[in-house]
Amino acid sequence: MSDITAPAYRAIPIIPALKPGAMEGKGPFIATDKMNEALGFPGHLVDDWHDRAIAKMGELLSKYRSFKVFMDACVHCGACSDKCHYFIGTQDPKNMPVARQDLLRSVYRRYFTLPGKLFPKLVGARDLTREILDEWYNYFYQCSECRRCSLFCPYGIDTAEITMAAREILDSVGYGQKYTNEILGKVHRIGNNLGLPGPALIDTLEGLEEDVKDATGFDVRFPIDVKGAEVLLITPSADFFAEPHIDSLIGYAKVFHASGTSWTLSSMASEAGNFGMFIGNYEQLRKIALRIRVAALELGVKRIVVGECGHAWRVAYSFWNTLSGVGSGANENDHFAMMLQKQLDHRYKQPAHICEFTWDLIERNALTFDKSANDKYIITFHDSCNVARGASMGDLPGGQFEIPRNIIKAVANNYVEMPLNTIREQTFCCGGGGGVLPDDLLEIRVKGALPRMEVLQQVADEHGVNFMATICAICKAQFTKILPIYGFDRKVVGGVHQLVSNAIQLGQK
């Protein structure tokens, strides 16, 4: 791994020339039989993979309108072709969103369309071979499902949907990715992605209480499994021990403490992340989301708040109401959803992002800050892809962009934006999202971070930026690893609530 170096910054960010085959390979480590079987997938590649893969594709085409329409509608216009960070970083043409889609579309055309059955060569249709299956495995794990390409498609074709379908097909024939499937197993078995068992978690939280007491002199609590608490906090498990994630967890706790909110974590649902989305498997997605429902019902909480995690916020904001009934506005006869929705307090957004929670307090003037505590930082904000393009915050469209920035500006004095075509809805993925975070994918992670690193370098040179705030556990983990490869200090990345934690004045109100 040590031979992986950062690609050179582009002098002018022009569209790179193609380097066919640049990222050919075997793809990420494959899952063991045990990992696959724990999720109900075949342990390893089945003998009749060809027929099963085609059957699965047919099933998905009948279950997901997105997949069906996206397979048909593409005209190969090229609008998306230069929009993917992995293409920009690797120059491999198969990392152009349209070409990535075509890996699957060519097989769709062969088996599900008349022209593809009659004239495969003419319309670029291909028989599904073992080589193509391997190609899927390699290139569909070089997509972080960040949806940047979908923004520019005249038909709204979302490569994330196609990547999810491809991974779902691969899993269904026993060709799963180790990283994702192993973690999914841990969530089911232990309750979180990191496999941190309940007692260890309680221990960690007690340690944190002592640390914060030493640092501030205040008894900031990190409660867990408290029945009757007002707020259930669902946060990525990385927040419990990884750096810099843990500093944001301390930030949330201080906000709860300062506002006098009774809150709790849950040992059963000690994970906001939902890797079911990465593999596009509805049953997994749903099963993991249900843990939060069960925890909320058992603890009797009134509000559900989600910590800093990008894809988790997409799942929570966009999918929880569907998957588990965590939300509002269910039909009166919808017993499943109403069971929970009757319990929740609908004066608040359900679920709410921790940034919505904190910003609401700031707006009501309920928190006090010493902004100078962050004066050593010149801060910029990296919009995380799933928050930017798969979710929102607050009442107004674009709240997911304004609210975190508003918080930063409320707790710090020095704030600078990166160039407009690399932030907000046009933000570049960190390079490690959607299941691309394991170290066996380090090369694609480093190359995929190029567009973000280029503009970070630019604002660092021009404005002295030395802190890039973000609200995603994967972004934080990815940048911590990648920043040094690009010549930055790993501590340049951190959470928004890390800044909140630095500046918040406890015992003031």
Next chain:
Amino acid sequence: MASIVFAILFYFATLLLVVGLLYRIYIYARTPVPLKIPTTPAPTTTGGVVLRMMREVVFFESLFKSNLWIWGLSALFHGSLALVLMRHLRYFTDPVWGWVDLIQPFGMYAGLTMLLGLCGLWWRRIFVERIRYISTPSDHLMLLLLIGIAASGLMMKFVVHTDVISVKEYFIGLMQFNILTLPADPLLFMHLLMVMSLLVVFPFSKLLHAPGVFFSPTRNQKDDSREKRHIAAWAKKLEASE
């Protein structure tokens, strides 16, 4: 003889187009949408969705954000095509509707700009490395077919005139299931054959982007997932055991 062959072909092509498209639309409409996946900036109201779809379909908003060359050329092509099609209504209506008469001069020159847009798009497909890479033979053929249709039409308009009065009588006849004589003009035959090919391939090809865009969940969904529970029938069944 040619008149009868063309009549049969036209009925067949029209039938295939209409049935094929209706069938596709039926498939799209009946396929469930299990999750909320609108892309940012997503409207929160139905009115907002209608506006967004209108901007997308009329102005190609997303394409505009992506690449001004592709946007300009495809806007030129599609806009011109729309005018040309409207102008062609004069061959199917008697008396010609007032507004069709009004746009006649624009419709004529739209044929030229349509050709220009198509050639530009083809130029990109051939000379821009990324787009050449993603192009299949059918992508080139589709453009060639449209270029052929535009070129043969323009030839009849500006170079070798055909007997448009008879052509019009022929088509109005067809619409009343009455087969009259089609002028024996090779250019006209070519033009019509290519148009029929286009009608036939429409429901089987990437031309499905036209109905497809209206069914694209990333564009036609409201961003109200927290306010209203959205659930597909097949997903609801999973809850029976909870």
